[in-house]
Amino acid sequence: MSRPKIVVLDGYTLNPGDLSWDALKELGDVELYDRTPPDAIVERTKDAHVALTNKVPFTANTLDELPNLRYIGVTATGYNIVDTKAAGVRGIWVTNVPTYGTKSVAQFTIALLLELCHRVHVHADAVKDGEWKRRQDFSFFLTDQVELDGKTIGIVGLGRIGAQVAAIARALGMDVLAAALRPSASDGDGIRRAPLDVVLREADVVSLHCPLTPETERLIRKETLRLMKPTAFLLNTSRGGLVVDEDLADALNQGQIAGAALDVVSTEPPDPSNPLLSAKNCIVTPHMAWTTKEARRRLLGTTIENVRSFLEGKPVNVVQAGR
Numbered sequence: 479m480s481r482p483k484i485v486v487l488d489g490y491t492l493n494p495g496d497l498s499w500d501a502l503k504e505l506g507d508v509e510l511y512d513r514t515p516p517d518a519i520v521e522r523t524k525d526a527h528v529a530l531t532n533k534v535p536f537t538a539n540t541l542d543e544l545p546n547l548r549y550i551g552v553t554a555t556g557y558n559i560v561d562t563k564a565a566g567v568r569g570i571w572v573t574n575v576p577t578y579g580t581k582s583v584a585q586f587t588i589a590l591l592l593e594l595c596h597r598v599h600v601h602a603d604a605v606k607d608g609e610w611k612r613r614q615d616f617s618f619f620l621t622d623q624v625e626l627d628g629k630t631i632g633i634v635g636l637g638r639i640g641a642q643v644a645a646i647a648r649a650l651g652m653d654v655l656a657a658a659l660r661p662s663a664s665d666g667d668g669i670r671r672a673p674l675d676v677v678l679r680e681a682d683v684v685s686l687h688c689p690l691t692p693e694t695e696r697l698i699r700k701e702t703l704r705l706m707k708p709t710a711f712l713l714n715t716s717r718g719g720l721v722v723d724e725d726l727a728d729a730l731n732q733g734q735i736a737g738a739a740l741d742v743v744s745t746e747p748p749d750p751s752n753p754l755l756s757a758k759n760c761i762v763t764p765h766m767a768w769t770t771k772e773a774r775r776r777l778l779g780t781t782i783e784n785v786r787s788f789l790e791g792k793p794v795n796v797v798q799a800g801r
Contacts, residue, residue: 635688
């Protein structure tokens with residue numbers, strides 16, 4: 479193809495305006511959309527050879543209506559929004575970006591943990607509201623303050639992000655106990671491995687870093703939450719489906735565990751009735767751990783290089799080859 483048509487279906491979260499699409503525009507005729515509703519997918523993509531998507535789905539039925547499409551680039555690591563089998567049968571290549579936000583997500587995970595330990599925003603808001611001035615003492619605190627040195631963090635899923643969280647935790651003086659779902663490059667690093675039930679029982683902090691698979695779906699539920707210490711914290715910056723929201727909310731409200739901080743939930747955005755939004759000592763953030771400018775710049779760069787490599791006949795980061 480001489481000058482391919484490239485359509486970006488939901489580019490806003492990746493690039494709300496602080497990055498540049500110019501390198502992509504060098505590769506073809508580009509149409510950029512901040513967001514694409516389901517009923518506009520076919521209309522916007524019908525003439526495209528290349529489509530870039532983060533959360534806009536490509537089902538088999540949708541692909542049937544896109545005879546010109548030859549490539550789908552997922553601007554994320556997870557690619558379950560594409561029916562990859564159907565794409566392959568139709569000769570459409572699918573790629574993803576396997577790594578771009580490791581350090582950003584790990585940093586955010588620790589930020590959530592520190593917020594549970596110190597509730598910095600609660601105290602900062604109290605000072606702005608004049609609470610310090612009204613106190614008779616030189617210092618005050620509104621929540622229990624927790625020191626992490628000497629405590630144990632349990633990492634569930636010791637891939638790139640899990641290993642980075644472990645490294646930061648060790649720098650904070652924590653012991654690391656890992657339930658690795660598969661052998662990792664970090665083996666032999668002094669991190670103690672144990673079965674999941676042991677990790678849940680012994681850890682003061684449990685941090686989830688595993689993919690969502692049939693084996694890990696609903697991993698944290700009523701039965702596994704009962705294994706955790708009443709003083710333990712739960713962190714999830716991985717996939718919302720790892721946790722049963724209702725069971726976690728019940729555990730928090732009943733004091734079975736001490737707190738939770740989640741950047742992902744089972745349905746996003748959550749319905750206002752989601753019990754986690756009102757659960758005791760629960761922090762929910764809007765799936766933002768990946769959004770540092772540095773991480774988004776890497777994501778955009780790799781996305782464009784994926785397109786370039788495909789157009790040059792040397793596709794990389796392939797999750798489904800076109801047949």
